Ligand SMILES: [Zn+2]
């Protein structure tokens with residue numbers, strides 16, 4: 056390699072998902088040949104994000120503040136709480152629907168074999184939140200997978216224990232699919248026609 | 254978006270080749286969820302590379318020094334000069350063959366319609382280099398495309414003007430292909446059986 060710094064950059068790029076040695080090399084050359092300003096901007100954005108983005112104390116979504124802008128907003132409906140597995144799922148719902156309630160981001164799904172139980176998903180804090188009495192509807196938007204369904208079942212019971220009605224997105228989300236990849240129209244329809252949990 | 258810094262990171266990632274909004278989003282979440290240390294390392298490597306990697310004054314390859322390690326090395330054969338289009342091509346030859354001569358990186362190919370002529374490829378400096386009298390063989394390893402062939406023809410004439418024999422890689426490199434993607438074995442064979450230019 057003609058430059059140790061270039062070699063370091065190529066190795067460092069491999070931290071990105073799906074990027075092998077060859078892609079990393081092409082990315083490095085592309086940045087150095089044609090996008091130095093964009094490369095500097097990326098370096099700055101990445102350093103700031105890694106250093107300053109944590110989790111919202113209220114909803115567990117990514118946030119650079121103690122409480123994220125959504126949770127802190129006075130214009131959201133505090134009676135509705137939508138529970139999702141990941142920040143990407145939360146973003147997909149926010150983008151596709153007109154939902155104005157709040158969110159709770161599990162950062163995962165129940166998976167006993169991987170050692171992921173209720174505590175790892177912050178379900179104790181979710182229970183405390185439901186006990187506050189503000190939430191009237193828990194919209195469970197976990198993925199339609201085996202583990203997502205088990206997680207939904209658990210949260211549905213939790214809601215009922217606090218006298219809150221749980222609902223799920225309507226059929227329309229493809230079985231076995233990932234919420235994040237559902238097209239806007241389908242997701243918006245499924246969200247709008249969500250049904251009370253049986 | 255739950256965090257302005259996250260939004261900035263996603264936008265900044267789109268500077269990478271082939272990365273659209275959705276991939277950028279997945280990359281950002283992956284880094285924040287699972288690879289913060291690697292993300293910080295990438296930020297540092299990128300900032301250092303963009304700031305400190307320039308071009309070798311002798312061969313035009315990427316280099317963080319005025320003269321790159323290859324050009325500065327006492328153990329390379331100064332009688333052989335291999336001319337390539339890009340740093341990636343130089344790296345492919347260095348990796349696949351036992352070549353111990355020097356390189357000249359054009360950083361492009363002749364393309365009159367795009368305004369890329371001899372001056373843009375530093376061919377004046379290449380001519381000055383050949384005039385120094387050290388080089389005995391110019392190995393022309395441009396890509397086997399129309400523009401690459403035209404570039405090879407031009408450099409072949411330049412070599413002959415200085416009484417130096419030009420050679421080209423042997424057949425084996427697929428026509429219309431990009432050198433960078435040729436497998437090691439084919440490239441090594443083609444390099445070893447290069448022929449004098451007709
Ligand atoms: Zn929040």
Ligand SMILES: [Zn+2]
Nearest residue numbers: 309312321324
């Ligand atoms: Zn050099």
